[in-house]
Amino acid sequence: MAEDEAKKKKTTFDIDAALAEGNTENETTNNIDDAEPKDEEQDDANVDIDLDFTKKKKKKKKPFGTDDLDAVAIESKEEILIESGNQEDGTVDDNFDLDIDFSKNKKKKKKKKDLDELMAEAEEKAAEDRENADENSTLWVGSDRDYTYDELLNRAFEIMRDKNPDMAAGKKQKFVMRPPQVVKIGAKKTSFANFTEICKMLHRQPKHLLDFLLAELGTSGSVDGNSQLIIKGRFQQKQIENVLRRYIKEYVTCHTCRSPDTILQKDTRLFFLQCETCGSRCSVASIKSGFQIDGYTSSERTIPSYQLQLLHFGYFQFENQIEND
Amino acid sequence: MSIQNLNTFDPFADASKGADDDVQDGLVHIRIQQRNGRKTLTTVQGLSSEYDLKKIVRACKKEFACNGTVIDHPEYGEVLQLQGDQRENICQWLTKAGLAKPDQLKVHGF
Numbered sequence: 266m267a268e269d270e271a272k273k274k275k276t277t278f279d280i281d282a283a284l285a286e287g288n289t290e291n292e293t294t295n296n297i298d299d300a301e302p303k304d305e306e307q308d309d310a311n312v313d314i315d316l317d318f319t320k321k322k323k324k325k326k327k328p329f330g331t332d333d334l335d336a337v338a339i340e341s342k343e344e345i346l347i348e349s350g351n352q353e354d355g356t357v358d359d360n361f362d363l364d365i366d367f368s369k370n371k372k373k374k375k376k377k378k379d380l381d382e383l384m385a386e387a388e389e390k391a392a393e394d395r396e397n398a399d400e401n402s403t404l405w406v407g408s409d410r411d412y413t414y415d416e417l418l419n420r421a422f423e424i425m426r427d428k429n430p431d432m433a434a435g436k437k438q439k440f441v442m443r444p445p446q447v448v449k450i451g452a453k454k455t456s457f458a459n460f461t462e463i464c465k466m467l468h469r470q471p472k473h474l475l476d477f478l479l480a481e482l483g484t485s486g487s488v489d490g491n492s493q494l495i496i497k498g499r500f501q502q503k504q505i506e507n508v509l510r511r512y513i514k515e516y517v518t519c520h521t522c523r524s525p526d527t528i529l530q531k532d533t534r535l536f537f538l539q540c541e542t543c544g545s546r547c548s549v550a551s552i553k554s555g556f557q558i559d560g561y562t563s564s565e566r567t568i569p570s571y572q573l574q575l576l577h578f579g580y581f582q583f584e585n586q587i588e589n590d
Numbered sequence: 591m592s593i594q595n596l597n598t599f600d601p602f603a604d605a606s607k608g609a610d611d612d613v614q615d616g617l618v619h620i621r622i623q624q625r626n627g628r629k630t631l632t633t634v635q636g637l638s639s640e641y642d643l644k645k646i647v648r649a650c651k652k653e654f655a656c657n658g659t660v661i662d663h664p665e666y667g668e669v670l671q672l673q674g675d676q677r678e679n680i681c682q683w684l685t686k687a688g689l690a691k692p693d694q695l696k697v698h699g700f
């Protein structure tokens with residue numbers, strides 16, 4: 266019975282004729298399988314073949330076990346979707362992009378390896394993806410079989426993307442940032458050259474970001490005349506990047522909708538993050554440097570002696586001290 | 591038979607318990623500090639004071655093959671200090687030993 270069904274399906278597909286010869290081979294080898302995996306396979310084969318002439322290294326052609334194919338297909342589909350979402354930003358901006366989608370970190374890392382190559386690949390893929398999408402959408406028009414979940418899902422996404430193209434890029438929140446320029450100064454200091462620029466991009470007070478950076482790195486530092494940040498200690502760009510990423514996650518992107526369009530307000534000693542997109546408002550953790558081992562502490566926090574004397578006489582109190590107590 | 595409404599309930603029970611580790615949400619902060627050259631120090635702050643930190647540090651020293659001490663700080667309480675970048679190690683170790691849950695750990699630094 267299953268076989269019958271499968272055969273029927275096969276014929277309909279052949280009539281559809283959108284498929285290459287590889288498919289039929291595939292069919293004949295796996296004739297005994299029941300209907301469900303068959304459908305999958307059809308799609309898989311499709312994807313597989315399409316991808317093959319771009320010489321993707323990861324695509325293995327030969328094995329036709331359904332499990333293998335499924336896995337490959339799902340992977341490849343996912344990747345196509347992601348890449349297609351990616352390419353808008355990627356092509357426009359050839360700066361390194363600091364992507365603020367933390368759920369997909371793994372993919373991102375892979376992607377960052379070789380930007381040029383990847384960009385070219387992404388373009389290729391996107392073009393191909395279009396074709397693919399067309400094929401996919403028309404693939405089952407003639408037949409009256411049950412559509413697989415994947416197909417329906419793809420279709421829904423395609424329609425969504427067609428109807429509002431500006432949302433296509435924002436399938437997930439993209440937030441492109443310039444990389445921090447980190448230069449060594451001598452043996453013991455590090456310069457963060459575009460510090461103020463990045464503050465401006467994030468719409469945050471330089472002081473706030475400075476506090477965070479110094480607290481996280483556990484050092485001291487200051488902004489010099491050329492609006493660059495000088496940090497004590499040796500740091501690499503990657504390390505600063507990590508800290509920046511954490512800053513953005515905590516203090517820039519909205520915790521509800523992940524939009525970077527937010528305002529940081531101070532309200533009765535607490536910082537609140539107000540989202541301009543979704544209107545949510547939530548408090549964010551205060552910056553605490555925590556325990557610092559003596560001798561390596563940030564010298565900024567220590568009070569100069571003349572002020573200390575004045576303090577003893579009760580002439581004035583420090584602003585930050587009032588807050589701390 | 592007990593009537594639930596008549597049970598005495600101490601609203602400050604959890605407050606008094608959480609107060610001694612004065613860190614918010616009982617987070618365990620793991621920090622790193624650069625020393626001279628490529629040397630670093632790792633500090634662990636916010637471990638519950640129910641634990642004997644001296645024993646913990648003894649075990650850590652043995653496990654990570656590094657030196658370490660417990661520092662008593664007036665504001666932050668007892669802080670564990672280890673030599674070198676032990677952030678990964680200490681995270682794993684704390685979770686494995688069941689001293690802290692993974693979501694309680696907060697790693698700072700680069």
